Amino acid sequence: MDAIQNEVVSFQHVSKIYNTGTVALSQFHFSIKEGEFISFLGPSGCGKSTALRMVAGLGEATEGKVKVFGQNPKEIIKNTNDIAFVFQDANLLPWRTVLENVLLPLELRGADKKRRKEDAIKVLEMVGLKDHLKSYPRQLSGGMKMRVSIARALAAKPKMLLMDEPFAALDEITRQTLQTELLEIWKRENMTILFVTHNVYEAVYLSTRIAVLSARPGRLSSIIDVDLPYPRERTDERFTEYVNIAARSLEDSTTRRELG
Numbered sequence: 388m389d390a391i392q393n394e395v396v397s398f399q400h401v402s403k404i405y406n407t408g409t410v411a412l413s414q415f416h417f418s419i420k421e422g423e424f425i426s427f428l429g430p431s432g433c434g435k436s437t438a439l440r441m442v443a444g445l446g447e448a449t450e451g452k453v454k455v456f457g458q459n460p461k462e463i464i465k466n467t468n469d470i471a472f473v474f475q476d477a478n479l480l481p482w483r484t485v486l487e488n489v490l491l492p493l494e495l496r497g498a499d500k501k502r503r504k505e506d507a508i509k510v511l512e513m514v515g516l517k518d519h520l521k522s523y524p525r526q527l528s529g530g531m532k533m534r535v536s537i538a539r540a541l542a543a544k545p546k547m548l549l550m551d552e553p554f555a556a557l558d559e560i561t562r563q564t565l566q567t568e569l570l571e572i573w574k575r576e577n578m579t580i581l582f583v584t585h586n587v588y589e590a591v592y593l594s595t596r597i598a599v600l601s602a603r604p605g606r607l608s609s610i611i612d613v614d615l616p617y618p619r620e621r622t623d624e625r626f627t628e629y630v631n632i633a634a635r636s637l638e639d640s641t642t643r644r645e646l647g
């Protein structure tokens with residue numbers, strides 16, 4: 388057994404070269420423990436999504452290994468509900484109501500009918516949408532659609548949530564509200580979250596640790612332990628200090644690539 392106790396994800400010297408020849412990740416080595424909120428922070432195109440997708444069993448490493456709960460991610464996805472994915476686009480089915488969208492993954496898993504409706508309503512309550520069960524996606528704002536997408540991911544009670552820039556398309560106020568709500572859910576549900584962003588404020592507000600990736604090929608450039616209590620205060624002096632540290636790390640990771 389090479390798995391460290393309560394290690395949820397491990398990237399073991401992972402490289403990824405797409406068949407176009409693009410080196411998206413190079414010797415990426417990093418692990419995530421149960422209950423952490425990890426952000427991958429890096430410039431556009433540095434391989435953040437590539438790394439996240441591998442955790443969801445989407446795409447193989449060219450070199451090295453990705454393990455989730457000590458196993459091949461594809462096996463975990465196939466056999467359990469332990470991992471759920473939230474994308475930047477809410478990806479809702481327009482012909483299904485809010486409730487029906489959230490029910491979809493539960494139907495596909497074949498859960499008991501009465502139970503799955505109860506579970507879906509519970510998560511929709513959790514994201515503040517219990518008055519919109521019968522609405523259609525076209526009747527919702529961008530923030531509400533993202534809440535549905537988060538509820539759909541939570542419905543199957545995953546142990547780990549993978550989020551690829553989920554708030555990038557939202558206005559600043561909605562983004563901040565959803566960040567706060569996400570943290571409440573993370574705490575309450577005892578989940579592990581892996582979050583991709585290129586926004587330093589978002590990374591500092593949310594994360595227990597930030598993994599900064601350098602520009603292509605994506606390498607682990609630095610790790611920032613954000614030692615601030617939750618809920619975090621965006622105007623706090625120490626918050627600003629961490630934002631500066633993260634911004635500097637991001638800048639360094641880009642400069643290093645230019646020099647190299």
Ligand SMILES: Nc1ncnc2c1ncn2[C@@H]1O[C@H](COP(=O)(O)OP(=O)(O)OP(=O)(O)O)[C@@H](O)[C@H]1O
Nearest residue numbers: 405407409411430431432433434435436437438585
């Ligand atoms: N399926 C693919 N085939 C070929 N190249 C790809 C594929 N997917 C991603 N890439 C390339 O790999 C590199 C890393 O992409 P990736 O989407 O992982 O980066 P990212 O850091 O998430 O970027 P962004 O912040 O812009 O979303 C990019 O140069 C991208 O063009």
